[in-house]
Amino acid sequence: MSMNRPVATALAATLCLLTAACGASASDDKASDSTAGAAASKTGYPVTLDNCGQKQTFEKAPSRVVVMNGASVAEVSTLLALGLGDRIVANQQGYGRSEVPGRAAAIKKLPTGDVKLNEAYDIPREAMLGLRPDLVLSVTTYGFDEKNGFATRDQLKEVGANSYVSPQGCDDDPSEMTVADSYRLLRDMGKIFHVGDKAEELIAASQKHIAAVSEKVKGGKKPAVMVLFSNMSMGGNDFSSVVANGIVNDILTKAGGTNAFSNTTKGTFADLSKEKVAATDVDAVVVIAYNDPNPAAYARKLLKEFPQWPAARKNAYVTLSDSMYLGPSNDLAVERIAKLLHPAAF
Structure with missing residues (x-):
């Protein structure tokens, strides 16, 4: 007996519902895994970083980034160098000067989130949570210390925000820091935002420049x-x-x-x-x-x-x-x- 395709499809669906016998086959699972893997490869996500002993997984590129002060411009300058200034919803970093033409002015133009800072000139817990970040950058773990009134990394995770402590900031001791740590910060931001090629381009240019200068002296x-x-x-x-x-x-x-x-x-x-x-x-x-x-x-x-x-x-x-x-x-x-x-x- 012949059967047209819509009827056959409907019958198969009815049998599945009645018998609960239509689980995916092994080949279907493999196909699904392959499709998911291909999608991940295409988008670059998910990305997982081990940062100061905590695993931070990114399902997509952050779009609401908060940059804490920490008396640094490392994080905000790195984001700007990678062309990611439009992802920043609140920045507290700034030196007022820079060796890079236009950078100080670009930092000054970034939004601050209009928050009232604490005595450490940084963003307190409630104000931080009110910014609804999906990524918070801090120079050291100090910026996530509950004793100082900051939102902890766990509290941020509870509201869907990842966090990142810059290289050598895990123990709040930058005495061992080298230029390689600057490259690591670039690479990590490149991975998180799926702009790894741009990060490697900046690193290669810096290394070439330094090598040429070092050779002269x-x-x-x-x-x-x-x-x-x-x-x-x-x-x-x-x-x-x-x-x-x-x-x-x-x-x-x-x-x-x-x-x-x-x-x-x-x-x-x-x-x-x-x-x-x-x-x-x-x-x-x-x-x-x-x-x-x-x-x-x-x-x-x-x-x-x-x-x-x-x-x-x-x-x-x-x-x-x-x-x-x-x-x-x-x-x-x-x-x-x-x-x-x-x-x-x-």
């Missing part, structure tokens, strides 16, 4: 450099914002220099007396500006205060900002410092 004398933040106090001594360890040392090495105060502490910052600073030979000074409109004035004042330094006799200083710390522009700092330390090589 290779084998030469390694001047001793003082790196410090301008007009900033972090301790009890006269010079408490001297950077002794961390990514700055990797940048100095690549630029053909050394940190004059790296042996004064194992931590990131050295809290130094004026006597200790005066007794150290400093060949050049790098002043990092954090919301300082005139870091050059600070540098000149510093050199005048210590006329015995070789740096003072040569007026050897450079002012930098975001390129000296975690972020996508470390190659610019390497070049600027190398030109200061080894002008004849350029």
Whole structure:
């Protein structure tokens, strides 16, 4: 007996409903898995990252990103470098300056979420949850510490938001940070937002630039450099914002220099007396500006205060900002410092 296709289909459906005997076959399962795998391959999702001991799974690219302050611009600069500024619904980072043309202005234009900040100049728990983020970026785990009034990573997960702590921020100790950590941040954001090709392009360009600069200064004398933040106090001594360890040392090495105060502490910052600073030979000074409109004035004042330094006799200083710390522009700092330390090589 012949049967037209619609009737046959209806009958098959009726038999399935009556007998519950129409489970998918093994071949159907394989086909379904294959289809799902192909879809995942095409979209790049899901993506899972192990971040500070927590697995964060992204089913799609985040569209409501909150960037916490943390006295950094690493995260917001990385997102902008990757062309992801339109994903940011609230940004609290900003130095007011940048070695990248237009970046400081671009950061200033980003939305802040119009939230009332806490005493740490960052986003408290209730305000954070009210922003309805799907990704929150923090420099260190401090930004997710409940004791400080912040939303925890678990609380964010409960409202559907992933969280990310930047490289070397898991134990809140950036003293071991290197330029490789800046590349890791780029790669991680590339994976999360499915712009890995762009991230690798930026990394390759930075590596090529640094390699070319390092080659020019290779084998030469390694001047001793003082790196410090301008007009900033972090301790009890006269010079408490001297950077002794961390990514700055990797940048100095690549630029053909050394940190004059790296042996004064194992931590990131050295809290130094004026006597200790005066007794150290400093060949050049790098002043990092954090919301300082005139870091050059600070540098000149510093050199005048210590006329015995070789740096003072040569007026050897450079002012930098975001390129000296975690972020996508470390190659610019390497070049600027190398030109200061080894002008004849350029």
